[in-house]
Every structure is written in C-alpha cells, then in structure tokens.
Amino acid sequence: MKLLILDRDGVINHDSDAYIKSVEEWLPLPGSIEAIAQLSKAGWTVAVATNQSGIARGYYSIAVLEAMHERLRELVAEQGGEVGLIVYCPHGPDEGCDCRKPKPGMLKTIAAHYDVALAGVWFVGDSLGDLEAAKAVDCQPVLVKTGKGEKTLGKTLPVGTLIFDDLAAIAAELIHN
Numbered sequence: 001m002k003l004l005i006l007d008r009d010g011v012i013n014h015d016s017d018a019y020i021k022s023v024e025e026w027l028p029l030p031g032s033i034e035a036i037a038q039l040s041k042a043g044w045t046v047a048v049a050t051n052q053s054g055i056a057r058g059y060y061s062i063a064v065l066e067a068m069h070e071r072l073r074e075l076v077a078e079q080g081g082e083v084g085l086i087v088y089c090p091h092g093p094d095e096g097c098d099c100r101k102p103k104p105g106m107l108k109t110i111a112a113h114y115d116v117a118l119a120g121v122w123f124v125g126d127s128l129g130d131l132e133a134a135k136a137v138d139c140q141p142v143l144v145k146t147g148k149g150e151k152t153l154g155k156t157l158p159v160g161t162l163i164f165d166d167l168a169a170i171a172a173e174l175i176h177n
C-alpha cells in the first residue's frame, strides 16, 4: 500500500510556540489540504502522528483535539479526499511514554493498524524529533521548511533526510514520480 505519514503542527497546519489550543487556532497551511486530498485521490493512505503535550499541560482537552481532527477530515473530504488514522501522544515530556516523538511508538501504531512494514515509508515532519522517530524505525525522514522546519534545517539531520519546501511539493513529487 502507498502509505504516507505526516506530522501535524507545522506540516498540515500553522504551528505556534503557544501551542494550537482550539479549532479556531487550527489553521491549515497554504496548499496542505489540497495536497492531502490529491494524494488520497491518487491512492495514497495519509496518516498522522502528532505530539500533543498541550493535553498533559492542560492547555486543551481531548475533545478539543478531536474537534481539530474532525475539521481536518471535513476540509479534506470537501476536496474529495480522506485522511487515514490520526495518532497523537497526549503525554508530557517527563512522563516517559513510548509514543512521544522522537520515540517511534506512534509510527509503529500506524504500521500495525495497516499491517504494513515501516521500512522506507516517508514520515514528513518539521522538527528534529520527527526525523529521529522516522530513523528509529527505518522510515524515510522528510523535512518540510514550513512550521519549525527552517529552524530544524540548521541542526544536524539524520543521514538521508529529504528536504522539501512544503507538503504541496511532497504531493507533487509522490504523485508525479
């Protein structure tokens, strides 16, 4: 199966150092909804793996987080596409969970859900932790320059990391090559 896994904040929607705390604050990045819809219509399964420590920090509830994801699904459906499994880590950095990136737990959950191997599956993120999570399970780490991506570019990236301007450029690459 053609599986693509996306980080959320900074890849699909604008990110904020103050966290994305409501549906109103959840604003798609230019071209991201169209990119997901086009990929979906081209036969790709688009899943999401997102850290959401704002839950543990008490900034927003799981109900609000789910409402953001319902909004994402609605917008992609309006373009004729669909979003696959969305997995999130609600834990704080000090809880020692297995799902918070850079740990690969969420990627493993997605692979198990679809009963596929992760080797070579593209995982698209804007933070170094995303790329490290990818590397940990032999996914293809892919950095976008949106969100925190420009800042991440200045760090030491995992060997073999692919770099794209944004999700739209990734969709064009995957659909047309």
Ligand SMILES: O=P(O)(O)OC[C@@H](O)[C@H]1O[C@@H](OP(=O)(O)O)[C@@H](O)[C@@H](O)[C@@H]1O
Pocket (backbone or CB within 6 Å): 007, 008, 009, 010, 015, 016, 017, 018, 019, 020, 049, 050, 051, 052, 053, 054, 093, 127
């Ligand atoms: O990029 P994804 O994984 O979709 O989500 C990132 C968010 O959960 C938040 O992650 C926080 O990091 P800490 O969780 O506080 O280390 C900060 O970077 C926030 O700016 C950001 O909005």
Ligand SMILES: [Mg+2]
Pocket (backbone or CB within 6 Å): 007, 008, 009, 010, 011, 015, 125, 126, 127, 147
């Ligand atoms: Mg991110």
Ligand SMILES: [Zn+2]
Pocket (backbone or CB within 6 Å): 089, 090, 091, 097, 098, 099, 100
């Ligand atoms: Zn977790």
